[in-house]
Amino acid sequence: MPRIRAATITDVPAIHDLLETYASKGNLLPRSMNEIYRHLRDFFVIEVNGQIAAIGALEIFTEDLGEVRSLVVADAYERRGLGRQMVERIVTEARQIGLRRLMALTYVPAFFHKLGFQTVGIDTLPEKVWGVCVKCYKYNNCDETAVVLELR
C-alpha cells in the first residue's frame, strides 16, 4: 500500500489543483489556496511515484462530530483502495481525538456504505448545516447524501 502522511506546506498547490478539477465536475466544493493553508493540518495525502494521488481531510465541528472533507482520489488511481485507505486513516484520527461521530456529504454514498457509514437525514447534523451549509451556494437545494459513522 502507498504511504499516507500528513500534508505539508509544499502540498498545497497539488491539493488545490485536485480540488479544483473535481469541483469543476461538481463532485465537491472548491476551496481557495488561503482556505487550504488555514486548514492544512486537517489534511492527509497519499503519494504514488512522487505524485499526490489522493487527498482527504478531517474537519472538527464539535466534541461530538467531525467530517470527512475534500476527499479525492485522482482519476488515474481510482478503484485501487486509496479512497478506503484515506477514509480509514481519517477514522483512526477521529477515534484518537475522541470524536463520537464522523459524517460526510457525498454523491457516492455506496462508497461510504462499504466503509460502514450509514445514510442519515441532514437534519440530524445541525453543526454542519449551521457551520458550513448556510454559506454554500447549494444551501436551498442540496442534492448530496449525508452519511454517518458512529465511532463509539
Ligand SMILES: CC(C)(COP(=O)(O)OP(=O)(O)OC[C@H]1O[C@@H](n2cnc3c(N)ncnc32)[C@H](O)[C@@H]1OP(=O)(O)O)[C@@H](O)C(=O)NCCC(=O)NCCS
Ligand atoms: C469516491 C472515491 C473517493 C473512491 O475512491 P477509490 O480509491 O476509487 O475507492 P476504493 O478503491 O478505496 O474503494 C473502496 C470500496 O468502495 C467501492 N467503490 C468505490 N467507488 C465507488 C462508487 N463510485 N460507487 C460504489 N462503490 C464504490 C469499491 O468497489 C470498493 O469496494 P470493495 O472494498 O468491496 O472492493 C473516488 O472515486 C473519488 O475521489 N471520486 C471523485 C471525488 C468524490 O466524489 N469524492 C467524494 C466526496 S465526499
